[in-house]
Amino acid sequence: MKLIKHTYAHSAVWLIPAMVIGGLFCFFMIEWITYEETDEYLTYEMERLLNYHEQFDDLPDFHKVADIIPDLKFEKPFFKDTLLLEPGDNEMIPHRELWFSINHSGQDFTIVLRHLLIGQDDIIRGTLLIIAGIMLLIALFVLLMINTIAGKIWKPFYQTLYKLVNFKITDPLPDFPATRIDEFKSLNSTLEYLLKKITGDYKHNKEFNENIAHELQTHLAIIRANTEKLINQTDNTEKPHHELKRIYTSVTGLSQVQRSLLLLSKIRNREYHQHEDVDLQPIVEQALEIFAEAISLRGISVHRELAPCHLFMDAGLAGIMADNLVKNAVKHNIRDGFIKITLSPSALLIENKGLEFRGKPEALLDRFSTGKDSNAGSTGIGLSIVSQICELYNFRLSYTIKESIHCTAVFFGERKDNTISEY
């Protein structure tokens, strides 16, 4: 949900108590004013009657007198509410009465003045109309206000967000918009600091990888070349030959491990970001092709069910993933075993016959972890490369072993769409 919609919703919620309190206030205010005005009118009328009586010893022709009760005397005039039936619409209507006493020719009379009050239903109706009108107006203005605020005050925030979302690690650092708002200023400076650190780390890591690659590989190449030379110079019956062989084998192994580690480090550093639409089907078929010879030499039968599977990822990494998975299935297979590969748009499943494995199969995804029964030449790094690629793309990788059947599965799942438009 967008920030602006949240603001609307929250504002709307706060308008409800305002409406209730405002309604009650409005109701009592109108009621109070009605009483006030009626009482004032009745008091004036009483004074007029008293004055007239004093002057002419009679009551005026036109007056609001509702009742005259003889032989009743009250010390002080008082107000009283009463309900009277209105015969016109057969309804009880509230009235206000003012009771006061006069003395006429030695006899006491109590005069009752009466005036119509506004009914409560009328007040409620009026209150509702007023509140509805005001609320409508307020809502309109709040809407306009929030829009203007979001558009003007939050603009730097949206610009920052847009730049952040579209930022790629290889891009130059983005320029965040200048703003006079302290919070945004501190947000921008914190982001700048973090991005600087992240891109710096990325660059250092990348340089480190390249330096390691260059220095180590070059020296490994020298060791290999010279060992090779010595092997050719030495007669193979001489003793040093065995030592040379050991050096040579170790150097070859080291080169491979180092290459794999570098690859792992590069994947982890997210140096592969040529993301594109990749169809995994031909890539898996190609991987099977690479190992076709090994497969036929070991008498392994292959069952394949491959459907097109489109993924948005780096094509190179897709190849590395497929190669390593197929290789794993071939490598840990047995003579005359089988491989079953199923590729659907949502998952890649590889089942292969292998040796029984005791222990946690998940542990095999860790670097350098190999089964006890694994053959020589296995570095145990292939699956951790696959695991790293899966982590990068939010794929779920599972490795299970049921008796002697190993099953590796990669579930591609839904890719989150993290695009955002500039406000």
Place this chain on the structure above:
Amino acid sequence: MKLLIVEDNLKLLEAITETLSSVHLLCETATNYPAAEEKVFLYHYDILVVDINLPGGTGLDLIRAVKKQTATTGIIVISARNSLDNKLEGFDLGADDYLTKPFDMAELTARIKSLIRRRNFNGNDTITKGNVSIETTGREVRIGGRKIELTKSEYDILLFFFSNPGRVLTRESIAEHIWGDHMDLADSFDFIYSHIKNLRKKITAAGGDDLLKAVYGIGYKLIVE
């Protein structure tokens, strides 16, 4: 046949030069970009072996310079960087082959010889050892004029030996030559053993000379008379 080897590490440069000179290739060397650029500008080379990481510039720029000078020069890139980008860029610029460090000298020799054959610098695409000859354009192996059928891997292995006569080829080296990065298959050495066994059987059955000799515990070697 004149080669220019550009590599900033002197020890590796020495190892490469020594190996290539031993197979009668004329090598000149440069250890940095300006020196290499000057040589390329002054002289003509048939093949350039170039490292990507060079002091004073990148090997990719050198490839551009060479291609401008003489478009026919064959180019082999050797690089520590195993990144695809570089590989593709190198091929785009006209590099003929790409080797990732560390590589075997036997592999480098084979690649250079293959490049020489492809460029047909000698006007000759047939290599003969004993009574066995390989015609590389048609990928055919003949024994005394009679063709024998080999699988792809057997052919590749035989050609690898023919490119490195008299040199011990380790099992690792052969495995890497055929399977590249995937040489660490559990029993790749067994596969090589059976490939070579089959290869020898096919050659001797057709009356060919048994040229391949096992070097105990290490690998094999093509005997040269």
